[in-house]
């Protein structure tokens with residue numbers, strides 16, 4: 207038996223509008239167009255890689271469309287690409303996920319013959335090479351928006367075929383994403399199927415969960431928000447037969463042209479605003495130098511930290527606007543850099559110990575802050591009381607998530623800075 211090669215992509219979220227971002231970025235036309243087309247550029251690159259690498263087949267493991275009512279644009283662009291692959295003799299296997307379940311409103315698209323769309327019940331499709339079985343591809347689509355079934359348990363190896371067997375599934379492997387329960391399953395469920403490999407979708411971070419069977423999430427093809435940073439793309443998997451089963455190795459291929467990044471910049475001891483500008487420019491330049499040529503745009507969150515006498519100045523909105531304006535020329539570079547926002551997490555240079563010893567209300571407040579920092583219980587007790595009007599409110603309670611420990615600590619830091627700003631006589 208020969209090696210088998212397939213390209214595995216998932217979570218394409220075609221036609222994601224990036225509305226909020228596009229509204230904010232109104233001043234820079236080319237970046238806006240880049241964003242609006244980003245998920246489609248990723249798709250075109252995916253088909254380009256298929257044509258160049260000539261894998262045996264392509265797998266799309268769910269959340270192909272961003273919305274339930276898949277846009278006509280997205281469907282037709284996908285169909286165009288599948289036609290290209292038909293010309294190249296490449297089969298396409300497509301499963302639907304929680305963002306694009308089967309019961310959602312589908313426009314009638316006449317898919318070319320090389321495309322297989324999995325239905326709501328498990329299916330198996332045989333691929334042959336020169337009349338010999340090459341691979342058996344198992345798959346299923348989410349039937350509805352809230353697919354709560356353990357779909358992995360529907361899969362089992364077909365012993366009639368002595369060939370590579372792959373499962374295609376949009377699911378949450380337990381321990382990966384605690385909060386959501388879309389088609390949950392465990393790694394043991396996947397192993398129990400007896401399949402040689404799994405091409406999964408749903409988790410937007412690229413992750414290899416197991417070597418044998420080979421279980422992987424390729425991650426989103428284009429980062430969708432600031433928490434999906436770094437290059438995004440698909441996996442080119444090569445499965446080689448060995449005495450002990452199939453040995454799989456994957457290679458990452460970048461697809462999305464827009465990359466999200468968070469830059470933490472320390473201003474510890476910096477006392478001149480020129481130096482702030484210099485550091486920001488330097489970091490943005492080295493970020494731009496570090497990315498591969500497939501990155502055409504960077505959307506960046508800047509977080510400024512450290513103890514600096516400029517703390518108060520930096521907290522002034524006008525300062526942030528002025529600094530952002532000074533960085534605007536980066537937007538026309540290659541790649542173009544757009545500053546999404548600037549977070550000020552700096553602290554004043556003051557000698558906090560000295561302040562804490564004062565007998566006035568500022569000293570008392572700062573001592574209390576320190577106590578809350580050291581004793582988690584006090585922070586929880588006093589903090590929860592302070593937040594009670596929000597979380598006790600019948601309607602707000604449903605819209606807000608309770609802050610976790612890290613968020614409570616951030617709130618405490620913020621409160622400390624407010625005390626310094628409001629209670630210190632200047």
Ligand SMILES: [Mn+2]
Pocket residue numbers: 217269305408409410
């Ligand atoms: Mn998704």
